[in-house]
Amino acid sequence: MIIETVKKVNNEFGNFANIYLVNSIYNVPKDEANTDYQNILEWVADGNTIQEAD
Amino acid sequence: MSTLEVNKITPVSGGTTVQVGESGDTINIPAGATIANAGTSTGFGDSLRPNVSPIIINGNCAVAQRGTSVTGKTSTGIYTVDRMSAVIGSIGTYTIAQEAQTSGNAFANGFANAWRIDCTSADASPGASDQLEMQYTFEGQDLQVFKKGTANAEKYTLAFWVKSNKTGTGNIQLKDKDNSNRQCTQSYTISSADTWEHKVCVFGADTTGAMDDDNNKSLIINWWLGSGTDYSSGTANHGVWEAQDNTKVNDGGTLNINDNTANDWSITGIQLEVGEYTSSSLPPFQHESFGDNLQRCLRYFEKTYEVGTAPGTATGTGIIRSGGNQGGRTSGRMGDSTTYVVGKRAAPTVVFFDSSGNSGVMSRVDQGSSSSTNQNATLANGSSKSFEVTSTGTSTGDVMNYHFTADAEL
Numbered sequence: 001m002i003i004e005t006v007k008k009v010n011n012e013f014g015n016f017a018n019i020y021l022v023n024s025i026y027n028v029p030k031d032e033a034n035t036d037y038q039n040i041l042e043w044v045a046d047g048n049t050i051q052e053a054d
Numbered sequence: 055m056s057t058l059e060v061n062k063i064t065p066v067s068g069g070t071t072v073q074v075g076e077s078g079d080t081i082n083i084p085a086g087a088t089i090a091n092a093g094t095s096t097g098f099g100d101s102l103r104p105n106v107s108p109i110i111i112n113g114n115c116a117v118a119q120r121g122t123s124v125t126g127k128t129s130t131g132i133y134t135v136d137r138m139s140a141v142i143g144s145i146g147t148y149t150i151a152q153e154a155q156t157s158g159n160a161f162a163n164g165f166a167n168a169w170r171i172d173c174t175s176a177d178a179s180p181g182a183s184d185q186l187e188m189q190y191t192f193e194g195q196d197l198q199v200f201k202k203g204t205a206n207a208e209k210y211t212l213a214f215w216v217k218s219n220k221t222g223t224g225n226i227q228l229k230d231k232d233n234s235n236r237q238c239t240q241s242y243t244i245s246s247a248d249t250w251e252h253k254v255c256v257f258g259a260d261t262t263g264a265m266d267d268d269n270n271k272s273l274i275i276n277w278w279l280g281s282g283t284d285y286s287s288g289t290a291n292h293g294v295w296e297a298q299d300n301t302k303v304n305d306g307g308t309l310n311i312n313d314n315t316a317n318d319w320s321i322t323g324i325q326l327e328v329g330e331y332t333s334s335s336l337p338p339f340q341h342e343s344f345g346d347n348l349q350r351c352l353r354y355f356e357k358t359y360e361v362g363t364a365p366g367t368a369t370g371t372g373i374i375r376s377g378g379n380q381g382g383r384t385s386g387r388m389g390d391s392t393t394y395v396v397g398k399r400a401a402p403t404v405v406f407f408d409s410s411g412n413s414g415v416m417s418r419v420d421q422g423s424s425s426s427t428n429q430n431a432t433l434a435n436g437s438s439k440s441f442e443v444t445s446t447g448t449s450t451g452d453v454m455n456y457h458f459t460a461d462a463e464l
Contacts, residue, residue: 001131002129009432009433009434011434011435012387012389012434012444017432017433017434017435018435018436019432019433019434019436021432022403024414025405025413025414026403026404026405026414027403027404027405027406027432027433027436028403029401029402029403029433029436029437031400031401031436031438033269033270033399033400033401034400034401034402034403034462035271035463035464036403036461
């Protein structure tokens, strides 16, 4: 997966659901063993910014 | 023929070995006779892991949940055969397929499917850092039997069937992710074009650096198919573990599948054994049932679609029909939860699809009235066992319809 955008996902109570929506399609859990989450961390380390939830 | 009748044969005084016959002789055990072993036997093709599933998952390439063929690939991914990744780094364009076998040596040995890569846009002059590989990855907790990093460390024997239009030398790299990418390389030769050949490659034991006993990526196998000079300018030290040195991993590799659109490379029957074996002593490939094989693949990837249906296909077959809003019809929020068929290696990345095959969305159904596609679908509380899904789409309904894929690959 080539990451273009990352946005936080909130739960029904308006709190961060520990899910990141990547490229408006991929629901990536905040799990350090998830390789897509690892890639998000690298993407942020490269200077990119995660968008806040709607 | 004379007959020797004795109860016991022992070495001469001071000796410890008894030899039967000479090199080249045949020692016959008659039909109906039994060899009973109460000690330790070696060289009989015995497995150090008897009666368990093979270490390599889907080594016969039978399971391809994501689809059987994709075209135009220029980047890394698992596209067809489960667990088998194409590593493509700025080195041409490829078709990746699950190749059905109907003849040839691999088929004759019980392999009806293979992983295949075809070059469709060549890069005959790759940049220094460009690379092309087929890759398999392991969790560290599945490799503790190799006792890596201990005085009792075991060797690795990797066997596989391979076919290509190119003859020449291919390189294989073992890469230890837990210990600063320590590496061990080995090479094999494709002797005849377009002919399935069986290869057996032995990698040394490594007494340095234990692999983590966890669910993360510990070991990678890379079959190098082409590269720039960053990976081939060194001098390979085949069969010996050493510190990371990328310049050695494809030293002497001549396959260069990237250099012509006529090129292809296929592999199947991938088998990893604990210890050192030759082509004559190698234990038989452990052919699992398709169901057992699929069950192991599900730890890494699961979908709601039928086994032979690619994700994103417009179909209602297999779609999850969730209660959604127990309170009745609504144009507001609906929610429900789903449990995976098999627990995942980690909390997976989930993609939802509506009944038309659109990704990132679901369908909202007003029972007996209408179905609306392209409706919001959001994951919550994702774990390795289950997830919750909600929809805040605007279409009035009382049921959520969605397919999903759950990817927990390494």
